[in-house]
Amino acid sequence: MNNHGRLMLIDGHALVHRAFHALPEDLSSASGEPTNAVLGFVNILLKEIETVNPTHIVLAMDRPSPTFRHQEYAEYKATRPKTPLKLVSQFARVREITDALHIPIYEVDGFEADDVLGTLAAQAERMGVETVILTGDLDALQLVSDSVHVRTPARGFQSTTTYDPAAVRERYGLESSQLPDWKALVGDTSDNIPGVKGIGGKSATQLIAQYGNLENVFSHLDELSPKWREALRGAQEQALQSKHLSQIVCDAPVTIDLERASRAAPDRARLVELFTELSFERLLDRLYAGAFAGQDSENMPVPAEPHSSGQLSLFADEQDQVSGTQQESRSTAVATALELLRETAGVSTTTHTVIVDDEGKLEALKAALQNSERIAFDCETTSTDPLAARLVGLSFANEAGSAWYVPVGHTEGKQLSIETVLDSLRPILENVSLFKIGHNLKYDLNALSQYDVFSNGIGFDTMIAAYLVNQEARGLSLSSLAQTRLGIEMTPIERLIGKGKDQITMDLVPIDTVSDYAGADADVSLQLADRLAVELEEREVTNLFRDIEMPLVPVLAAMEREGVALNTSVLTDMSREMTEVMGRLEVQIFDVAGRAFNINSTQQLSQLLFNQLKLPPGRRTKTGYSTDNEVLESLRGKHTVVDAILEFRQLMKLKNTYVDALPSLINPRTGRVHTDFNQTVAS
DSSP: OOTTOEEEEEEHHHHHHHHHHHSOTTOBOTTOOBOHHHHHHHHHHHHHHHHHOOSEEEEEOOOSSOOHHHHHOTTTTTTSOOOOHHHHHHHHHHHHHHHHTTOOEEOOTTSOHHHHHHHHHHHHHHTTOEEEEEOSOGGGGGGOOSSEEEEEEEEETTEEEEEOHHHHHHHHSSOGGGHHHHHHHHOBTTTTBOOOTTOOHHHHHHHHHHHSSHHHHHHTGGGSOHHHHHHHTTOHHHHHHHHHHHSOOSOOSOOOOHHHHBOOOOOHHHHHHHHHHTTOHHHHHHHHHTTTTTOOTTOOOOOOOOOOOOOOOSSTTOGGGTTTSHHHHHHHHHHHHHHHHTSOOOOOSSOEEEEOOSHHHHHHHHHHHHTOSEEEEEEEESOSSTTTOOEEEEEEEEETTEEEEEEOSOSSSSOOOHHHHHHHHHHHHTOTTSEEEESSHHHHHHHHHTTTOOOOOEEEEHHHHHHHHOTTOOOOSHHHHIIIIIOOOOOOTHHHHOSGGGOOOGGGSOHHHHHHHHHHHHHHHHHHHHHHHHHHHHTTOHHHIIIIIHHHHHHHHHHHHHOBOOOHHHHHHHHHHHHHHHHHHHHHHHHHHTSOOOTTOHHHHHIIIIIISOOOOOOEETTEEOOSHHHHHHTTTSOHHHHHHHHHHHHHHHIIIIITHHHHTBOTTTSSBOOOOOSSSOO
16 A cells, blocks of 8 residues: 555446345335435445545546437447436435535536546546545446556445456456457447447457457458458447447546545534435444444544455354254355345346366366355256256356356367366365355256266255245246346347257357356356345245245255156056046947037037037137036036036046156156156245
């Protein structure tokens, strides 16, 4: 730390938006005023002030007027939905609280908050002031330097990731200054920046790393592969415009006033008033015990090194309790994990996936997972039946916005053997004290079991959590939940494997294509857990989820693996007997009708019952009178043919649905029927 102090620059607009989408919208004050965005913002602000311990603080905000980007490119951010009314009203409260904390707000017409942050950071760097930018927007990573670091809420507002130049290189494989060039090729759907069609993140990284910047890429088109050359030809103007739109301005018309930005004692009376109005009384204790503890006008903070954020602790002091009282310890661990999951979560709408295709990367992945206290994972396979599927790859995530994909069963491409991968990762997957998250985890448990991997530590299934939150909801797929809970548009699997006769299995899809899809599955599951944990608590079903539903997952998975033995000879005899009885019943029915007809035809049966036999009709449908079971039961005893028809129907249903169908469902490898016990179908 130098003697010039430490400046914290806060991206107010990004953090307020993130808080709004992270916390339930129905959070409100005693008077009914929406408060979710304000609450999330204040929580992260106080925590980061306490952690970073800055000597100077500034908040940057967007102005409502159009920016130069909107004027130069009419489609800029055009696809973004209109700001919800519940959020609009909360920005004024954020400004009031910021003012009571004596934090100056900087904003400039025609420029975004990012540009204000970039300009102030550049000025502070020239003054020799260390700068920490707090934001929920990864665009700010292009500002990272030796003296400018960026902190982003990674998995939730309890956990923050710090980016210095080395961390940026590790994540993107590029220098921070090259990120606008990278985005110029990849594009940005959230800002509606087009990029170059056909160039993905991995390709963009390779191109920019090799040629240094976007302009050099286009000046060396003749050296590129035919695929890249075809994608880039004719796209230079659009790519350069995308770079211009992506690049944060560092010379906006604004000047930092360090004296005004000096960290000062808050206006306690005003904060008490505001927090009382917003029903934030608990935050007052946190305010004076943490960020501004003991601070007054003459007691200014002494800069110190920021604390390392580390991993979100999900298991507290549980590490020494696993052996001996494993089940009790596990229950305590899950309770602790869920409590912390309920803290608000930030959302990363894009996933950077690392393909693990050599032993060095595998060791790095293993080390990262071993040092995590919770992970999300997902299996890519060749079939929707886990007991018949072959493993194609595994994806993992331990922080929002990044993931790993380990290919093991693709028909082409560089990949490690499945034996090498599973031997390395088995201790992690089977570690009971490593809290694991996923979507429809029962499938993954059974898919892995075919390779003698029996995953433990199953803590949070996002499909089950979403079901408990709303048992009437139909959209329980990961993509549906990602859209409704996180605002993330995921790639449909049909886009990878096709539909109908054009459908292929996942092992035939290129590794780099599957990696993006699979990495997003793990990443989104991780982020959904944070969001859904809050909703479980709000609906008071956390105990049901933790103590009943989640412990049931491995039990049901084991039951499915075990399967059910069938005595096929008995079923064969039963089928033959049923066929004989149904034949005799047909004769009785046809004798009454005076002719043979299709007993399963509503119209032909209606003709017999209501026209020929003059039995009282029931409900009328578009095609005539109904002959469903309810109607026939009401006619029981009025004619002997009705009883014969009902018995015929019952035998046909039993024969077709069970007696004849079950033997065809026997797994040829195990000789048993393996059913699917679904936890998300009956309320």
